[in-house]
Amino acid sequence: MQHVYSIFVYSSLFVYFLLYCSQAHVSSSSSDFLCPVCNKVFPLQRMLTRHLKCHSLVKRHPCRFCGKGFNDTFDLKRHMRTHTGIRPYRCELCEKAFTQRCSLESHLRKIHGVRQQYAYRQRRSKIFVCEDCGFTSGRPDEYFIHVREHHPGSPALRRYYRKHIPERMATAADQNIHPFILYQPASFFI
Ligand SMILES: [Zn+2]
Ligand SMILES: [Zn+2]
Ligand SMILES: [Zn+2]
Ligand SMILES: [Zn+2]
Secondary structure (H helix, E strand, C coil), X not given: CHHHHHHHHHHHHHHHHHHHHHHHHHHHCCCCEECCCCCCEECCHHHHHHHHHHHCCCCCEECCCCCCEECCHHXXXXXXXXXXXXXCEECCCCCCEECCHHHHHHHHHHHHCCCCCCCCCCCCCCCEECCCXXXXXXXXXXXXXXXXXXXXXXXXXXXXXXXXXXXXXXXXXXXXXXXXXXXXXXXXXX
């Protein structure tokens, strides 16, 4: 347990170290953000920060279908859709559906000649996708109610609690979920 914890701390420090290296680089040259490990360039700091996690040694989020580990829940979701076949991004102009937003966007552009209305760096509206059945919603509360009612044992529920509901409120909000399930130690994922 102690050993696992040290790896986790080491790994987090390593990511901070990488972040430090990349910032040193940025100030000396352009406005782009360079990964000091693989030299990939990112237009935004948050994109680099997210990317740096992929060089971390500890994979915190395992795929429940094949056990492959990911550092980023975004990457995990994208990967899990190869197992589930869930395609939440539907083209409104034809019947096609896609696993990722960027695939839908390139489809719209190439097949229907639709131009994106928003600026490249602008954040787009988020959709919440149930990775168990493909249900989608633009509202986090609606998504939460869906998962709680249809998939009470889903790991997505625990992730949602950790992310959106403070500890005290979580137990009050849903007495059916045992605190142990909600707050497993990080080592559980390693
Ligand atoms: Zn890299
Ligand atoms: Zn998998
Ligand atoms: Zn289409
Ligand atoms: Zn569902």
